[in-house]
Amino acid sequence: MTPLGDYARLDTDRAARTGDPEVVYGAGKTPQQVVEILRTLAVAHPERAVLATRVADDAIDAVRAALPEAVVDAVARAVTLGPLPEARGTVGIVSAGTSDAPVAAEAALTARVYGAGVRLVSDVGVSGLHRILAAREELLAADCLVVVAGMEGALPSVVGGLVGVPLVAVPTSVGYGASFGGLAALLGMLNSCAPGVTVVNIDNGFGAGVFAARVARNAAPRPTA
């Protein structure tokens, strides 16, 4: 536990406890706080990349100025600092439409930071089924799938009926009117008729990436095995 000014108690023991270091959730933090916490975490974990998500534009500028070695993923609105771990296992990231790209990118980067390999299957919404049917082999090759969709959120049900790979669904806030900020997609995914679909919060690419990476890492044969 590392105190940081008077506003934070960094959970620097988390890696020992859960296998993965704490992450900077950038929303609601000042650019200075993002920089400071990122730097402190990087010092505590020199051997592997630390991650900041939901980083606003001004915080990205501050990070670029203060931590030039940081890598910015503009689509995912995220930053990493330090070397990415070797990839074990594969997370397949499937997204329904172009507007879902930021959430899919956050999931992909997170899975990579958490030690899994990543493959992207983009723009395969259910209104043109041939697209997802054509990707079936790619889906089967993954150890865990992250399926990202807004509007009615039907894609996880379709994918979950095609393959038996563990599947995490991410509803996005893409939509309008009775989408109610992603509620429609969230409810759709929770009620999926395909067995074994699990769900995370609206737009929570990060959480899906963490979970999928853990599943994929464990499923992959250990380097020494």
Place this chain on the structure above:
Amino acid sequence: MTPLGDYARLDTDRAARTGDPEVVYGAGKTPQQVVEILRTLAVAHPERAVLATRVADDAIDAVRAALPEAVVDAVARAVTLGPLPEARGTVGIVSAGTSDAPVAAEAALTARVYGAGVRLVSDVGVSGLHRILAAREELLAADCLVVVAGMEGALPSVVGGLVGVPLVAVPTSVGYGASFGGLAALLGMLNSCAPGVTVVNIDNGFGAGVFAARVARNAAPRPTA
């Protein structure tokens, strides 16, 4: 306008105005009221069947006793009285699961009473896509589709991506938990990414049947044309 006791003013002119007679909505009516209104409507429209929907068990018994010539559809919980009109055009009724059968049956009977032909495609939920893919020709042959589904309500998006036939989606209350009595399916259908999907109230097979019959009748070549 036909007064009936002191509780109803039957809209017996509706057929002249909208082309179709008034229907008995059985919920919240006593068995005696159902029988009486059904009989009055049948007298006003001797040339074509009149319909009662959402008829409770005791009202079905009362109808059977008082109107032995009435035909009861037990699955649809509905009753018709009088000759069915000649069928013009075809309504395709597609349902996702066996629990959706009562709503699909109500839609089918209604479409038939309103003058359209009906074809049923049952138990083709999205978690087993090959079932709906195998039915594509049947879907294309319809002048209007009624797609009935509960849970996440994804079936209309899939069907709407396969064919360009006008499509009315019916969410059902099948489900539990975060289905919230059919709300999840309703929101899913309203947010469908397939263009041209329209929606009716939860479990409203009747409304979908009326609408689809009108579309199908108009699409069919007139007998004399």
Place this chain on the structure above:
Amino acid sequence: MTPLGDYARLDTDRAARTGDPEVVYGAGKTPQQVVEILRTLAVAHPERAVLATRVADDAIDAVRAALPEAVVDAVARAVTLGPLPEARGTVGIVSAGTSDAPVAAEAALTARVYGAGVRLVSDVGVSGLHRILAAREELLAADCLVVVAGMEGALPSVVGGLVGVPLVAVPTSVGYGASFGGLAALLGMLNSCAPGVTVVNIDNGFGAGVFAARVARNAAPRPTA
């Protein structure tokens, strides 16, 4: 299926599959993406107009600069590119108040792009019934009606009681307070006591236009018949 950069897989086969080409949904896309997708779709479908909806001001500017032959509908916030198809059948677009005009315009333009003729009946809200009563003949002349209303969304019930023409209701987000962004109108329309009213998402003039055009086209006598 046409890949476009790394962000989209255009469903260029959709016209063959469903009879109508894919449409650009402009919300959440950059001006450059709107221009690029519009141009690609136009190339794939030179014989008929392609459509972009929900186009933001900066995207409209980008379209005007890059595609001078595009036609901008400022009220509908939409753009077309290419020749409009010949009109078959008639869609009647009925709107309740002046604030509903953008949604009605989107429905009208969409129906026209999808191959139907269009007639507008504007500002006929239910608080002044004589206005809609005076338009009854116009309503009857349509093959399909699109009824647009915000606030309590009562207009479809009134129209649906006057005529038996297939009717698609579009709730709008016009209103305040307990309108909850169009939820009140949406629920009102879903619960309409007029039989055969179907509903689309809040402010979804596009979806209503697609659906109504399909119904109207099918209802019209074929040119060669």
Place this chain on the structure above:
Amino acid sequence: MTPLGDYARLDTDRAARTGDPEVVYGAGKTPQQVVEILRTLAVAHPERAVLATRVADDAIDAVRAALPEAVVDAVARAVTLGPLPEARGTVGIVSAGTSDAPVAAEAALTARVYGAGVRLVSDVGVSGLHRILAAREELLAADCLVVVAGMEGALPSVVGGLVGVPLVAVPTSVGYGASFGGLAALLGMLNSCAPGVTVVNIDNGFGAGVFAARVARNAAPRPTA
């Protein structure tokens, strides 16, 4: 203030304070409590009828046994005890469908107990407009209108556009699915585009009756004037 056992403090001064005595709200009270409170109120107000609403079947039986002079209104599920006051002014009670009858009856009886005359206009739902148009003169003759409707609750908007009489709308729980127990009608009425519509709770015929009677009494010329 009259203590009654250890469970109630009757507000027997309310008539002096607000012009009308307290009323027994029967829901959640035992039959014995209903009888006892009704009797106590009747003793405190011998000159005019006291009222119990929402009286369950067993409480009605208990009232009939213990207070044979009480008058039971079976449709309204209500009981009065004592002489009805002379009627001043007129409340028009307008209801949309036969299922709305219990709420309309509760409003009517309440208005009568609170000293207004009552006229009923039943079964004039908006899907058959000619019915309400035919009743315009009746509507104009009232000093205050109570308009009762379930489902989409559109009737108050239509009536409020026809006449300028003060109008209280009562949403009912009649409906299913996305009616959500009367919520759709409630929201519809709160968002009415007709100016000057006020609303009470779902199924609250009592509250509407109280309010309308006060308006009607005040509007009527005083007997001695």
Place this chain on the structure above:
Amino acid sequence: MTPLGDYARLDTDRAARTGDPEVVYGAGKTPQQVVEILRTLAVAHPERAVLATRVADDAIDAVRAALPEAVVDAVARAVTLGPLPEARGTVGIVSAGTSDAPVAAEAALTARVYGAGVRLVSDVGVSGLHRILAAREELLAADCLVVVAGMEGALPSVVGGLVGVPLVAVPTSVGYGASFGGLAALLGMLNSCAPGVTVVNIDNGFGAGVFAARVARNAAPRPTA
């Protein structure tokens, strides 16, 4: 019915039908539309003031420039044009807190335009009961009360228990968090334990003013009587 450009059909017969002219609801209209409709209504009703509500700052500027004889009420964000009618009867406008002032002002101006006199009782929220108790005589002197409150919306229940005057409650969007934009106050008022409280939409001072003016006018002795 007066057509205005292609965007509006003014209901200029409304005064004959309901006793009061149409009003300009400014939200969602351009400054030019507000000016034009206001001028047209004023020409149609030269003998009495016409009203525009929810007028945005730029529309107020446009009105001041184009219609210098218009009177602007900055608190109510409303404009009148033409002579105010003689006041008949009294509407009492009671508000809970200083933040409720704009809604109370809209109700007051509306009631005045619709022909009633107005008295204001401000800042008498229930957390300091002595304030409303001290105003009891003022409350009793009104023919109709409009009670405006946000947050928990308890004031109508307290006022409705003090006096028997007809009472219209207006929930406001004042509050935060679980106020949900006025929903808490709206639900509170709909569930008021004081009999005879009616409710309008959140922040709908206009609707309350119309209703209350009609009640107050009818309650007042006619000038010639």
Place this chain on the structure above:
Amino acid sequence: MTPLGDYARLDTDRAARTGDPEVVYGAGKTPQQVVEILRTLAVAHPERAVLATRVADDAIDAVRAALPEAVVDAVARAVTLGPLPEARGTVGIVSAGTSDAPVAAEAALTARVYGAGVRLVSDVGVSGLHRILAAREELLAADCLVVVAGMEGALPSVVGGLVGVPLVAVPTSVGYGASFGGLAALLGMLNSCAPGVTVVNIDNGFGAGVFAARVARNAAPRPTA
């Protein structure tokens, strides 16, 4: 920690940790489970009463048969076993209507079991303000107040404006329609304009009793002081 069959791990150390023993929440437990847990807790805490709440009728019968020394509070639907602790400090339980009695009784019994004295002030709803005004001295004498109300839940705001005693509000599910099972009262209390009102779950008399007893005990002079 005491294992009990294979279904429970009783938290018998809770008294040491938090000062009060675990309580049996009876809902969803079989009569046998209620009896067994109650007996086990009583054995672990012979010196003071243990409590079971929300005990269904069949469980009450089972308790009476198996534990004849248990004391049943029929109004509160609760059972105690063992000697009540000496009372320190005073909790005032204020309830709005007779239907709120079960929740008030649960709060009262709980506060007593948790070691506080209790005074009841019943049936003082806000629609008859004189009742609560007359009880001001009683309210001031309490160390903590529990205020129980359904419907619009306005009583805590009124009480909280009269006295500065710490106040816990308990919304009840008493009401109908837009009460939504107590949601209206809950939101009203959370938005109270009286400072310092805290709230517990709907119908949660138990939680309010626990909290208030802790506050009252601490506020009271210690026996030895």
Place this chain on the structure above:
Amino acid sequence: MTPLGDYARLDTDRAARTGDPEVVYGAGKTPQQVVEILRTLAVAHPERAVLATRVADDAIDAVRAALPEAVVDAVARAVTLGPLPEARGTVGIVSAGTSDAPVAAEAALTARVYGAGVRLVSDVGVSGLHRILAAREELLAADCLVVVAGMEGALPSVVGGLVGVPLVAVPTSVGYGASFGGLAALLGMLNSCAPGVTVVNIDNGFGAGVFAARVARNAAPRPTA
């Protein structure tokens, strides 16, 4: 695809497609349908157990009569028919309270039927933290965790902070009032501050079991490896 009467098209190819056979969801099916589908599935998959969930009492009786070799799990309200597969990997099922037992049992049986081993950790709710802290080694030994909790649903956040094992959270409908049938627990779990928590529908032990079994099976070293 195996047609069954006219009500179902069994997805008997699902095992080939997804690795696991279809399951009988018993809710909304007649006892006869449950028996028939179970028998058909068992015939199609003689080598491994088939499963029926949410089996009502009368259907359990029918199964016992018609399929005496079926095994009934009374707590889980589920039935299996055929030999359970060899267990690979371990699913840890953690539940908060005794009322959550049926959902935990459904998850456990499902995971077992889907081929994983199962360990139960029961009654470790967060209000007595020592219980879950004492189980840390058991949690770490699992390949996937299923965490079942009602009320506020806080247990997954606590467990997810203790260990880095993939974690599926199951909200239950245990609770009352503002639990809204499990909605509070569902929202709590979706918003968990512990990274990598995924969620299934309320009371959906089945879905969690399927998912966790897939993860655990893949994580376990293959028998032949």
Place this chain on the structure above:
Amino acid sequence: MTPLGDYARLDTDRAARTGDPEVVYGAGKTPQQVVEILRTLAVAHPERAVLATRVADDAIDAVRAALPEAVVDAVARAVTLGPLPEARGTVGIVSAGTSDAPVAAEAALTARVYGAGVRLVSDVGVSGLHRILAAREELLAADCLVVVAGMEGALPSVVGGLVGVPLVAVPTSVGYGASFGGLAALLGMLNSCAPGVTVVNIDNGFGAGVFAARVARNAAPRPTA
């Protein structure tokens, strides 16, 4: 009661009635109103600090200019004017994450202004339990706890299981997606399985501070006793 211009009736007697002076709720007030009310309250209560909360940036500037002796708490967005009272008893303010700091600061300042001492325990969210476990002694030392948390709001359940100190939970709007502006945390806290947790409105640090100060003051031995 002190009138202030025409917009406010200051409740200057509140201190006599409830023991604490009125507070300026800054939201929705102009900078001038904030300054004026603050000055008036300070004049009425020269012996102790008065407080303004939710003060916007421009109002803070106005206060600094007009009342240079005022003290601004930038984190809490609050202002005090006048000497802080002597501290009696201790309020422990516990917050889950750094984004909850403004609400915790508002609670702390309010408790201090209301006469209690304050201790802060920050950044002890449940996903790293060791942090809150390490703070147990600090928690036990408080007379009342205020526990501030957003997202799933689980911290009060954990704290309430650790110690028996009276506990007020404050949900914050920290979160996104299915947090719904703090609703998830609010529902979580209302459903806490730890007995004796009470809750205030989302982000209502002020209300929690008032309540906790009253409890802490009463619990502390009086100076002279």
